[in-house]
Amino acid sequence: MLNQERMNRVLEKLDADAMLVSDPLAIKYLCGKMIWPGERFLGLLIQNGKEPVLFVNSLFRFEEELGVRKVYFQDTDNVTELVKKEIRKDIVLGVDKILPARFLLPMIEQGIAKGFINGSLAVDHTRAIKDAAEIALMKEASLINDRAMAEFKKLIHAGVTEKEVAAETLGIYKKLGAEGYSFPPIVAFGKNAADPHHMPDATVLQEGDAVLFDVGCKYHGYCSDMTRTFFYKKEPTAEQKNIYNLVRRANEEAEAIIKPGVRLCDIDKTARDIITEGGYGPDFTHRLGHFIGTECHEYGDVSQAFTDLTQPGNIFSIEPGIYHPSILGCRIEDLVLVTEDGHEVLNHYPHDIEIIE
């Protein structure tokens, strides 16, 4: 059913006369119905004072009333013409950031509006402020992730490969009540931990390896995402400990400054300065964090370039890392909620150095 309050928040923020939302998750957010159209067109047209219109392929016909007018079309219909009929030619039309060129270019060519802008910010800014029900689900998803991490650690033993460990994680999530992954799990041993996007492969665990888990699950459609880096059988070297503790401090000191009204770039800076002063600045190769919700990566960065201020209801990751192939690859990541007067870290799995025996 149409969520009028969310819709109003989007329309208020919109810099255009109408908005054609095409991201299935944004459409679900606004009218409560998940439709996955594959390569076919799907659009929710919203404009002030008019009934929203949902354009949906007849293949996905449904009876449910959503409080929107449905316009069905066949594979052979011209989608551009259908949208054209529903809007005035002299308006500026906001389109979704993910609207593919194959739909956007014909709309521009046929001049169905006088101007086109990326209108997704209005939706994204709305989605970035979670309401109470969303926060409750995100907390539960992260609690499941905490419990799962303790189980994943038990999968580590002599002779095991990354792939074998990764293959067990889905079952553990499901047993703990999650419906599935929020993203394919990263399990990285030794040098592989120094590749931030390593995919689990046939690498066999060795004594002294770092063991990195970057993992998350979904709970009622909401995502968790956490990283911990363990050591296998051997005490880390002094250099490794130094890197680990820099990453840990970067994580904890960045988290400590989070409250409403802080520039997201300043949170990144807090972590980055610690790593840079420790001499590993060039080995921290990515942003500090990303917003998260029904998608694992939602609009909003904790990065040097992102100057927006935090607001109550924001949830994002804090995930500093140092990737030094010959010493250690290490990342420590939590999800953090901005509250009315501070913050709440949604992950509770400890940050201490842990040696798996």
Next chain:
Amino acid sequence: MLNQERMNRVLEKLDADAMLVSDPLAIKYLCGKMIWPGERFLGLLIQNGKEPVLFVNSLFRFEEELGVRKVYFQDTDNVTELVKKEIRKDIVLGVDKILPARFLLPMIEQGIAKGFINGSLAVDHTRAIKDAAEIALMKEASLINDRAMAEFKKLIHAGVTEKEVAAETLGIYKKLGAEGYSFPPIVAFGKNAADPHHMPDATVLQEGDAVLFDVGCKYHGYCSDMTRTFFYKKEPTAEQKNIYNLVRRANEEAEAIIKPGVRLCDIDKTARDIITEGGYGPDFTHRLGHFIGTECHEYGDVSQAFTDLTQPGNIFSIEPGIYHPSILGCRIEDLVLVTEDGHEVLNHYPHDIEIIE
């Protein structure tokens, strides 16, 4: 490594001066490297007589030489500016059909080219003609799918749910040598078979149910896709048999006319006429088939609107269906290869009515 022959075929077909390919699978097709950038930009710029340029986020840095010039960027860099530097302002730029509005709109606004067209057809038409190596892999993927169908049938027993059956399919595919699904399997019992895109749920199998499997796997990156409709415990009724046999005839007579130079819409018509003359035209609610390769749905339809001629090396599905909620939902689907002088059906699992006991 850059596949110069494929690249030349694309450039020959291109109605623009340059093409910015952004589909990761198209980039893999052209230069042999799979990069999955998530929400980040990825682009391969190709133009006649110039070295191709690959724009890739530093997060996905790699050492491998591909025969293209790599331009790395950070999350904080302006991608539009980077692409602008590599092309002349007075050209028409082909962009990928899936290029998202968030990248396309700034390119248009900043006028980095004098015109923009959807250039994907040049890539898609090239990908639609499989070479010998691709055909070999597609055949193997479909052979695995044939064998898997025989195994899936064994999962059907009293009291089982669609979800429970679906949960076993991945393991069977892997045991048979596939690397995974080409799409999430459809397992539909009874009335659910009358929903062409039904997702497996907690529905419990009943005597007399139709049991529809629409399933596919990937083998070395290439997809299979096949549908069979069985019956559980009871002989189908006369009305059900009539529907089943109409679908079967539609499938087999459409397949029979396939050879080079046939209009794809005429293949659709052959099947559709049989179903329409049988009185179930309105219950065949989708196109007859789709092209397939490294993606399960690639460019190219077997539909009323698609007038292109078949060419040797095309591979597409033939999947007529009748979806009548109170009598039967039934679909029979094979993949078919267009050969130099006819066709080859890549699936060998029989079309006969089968009653699972």
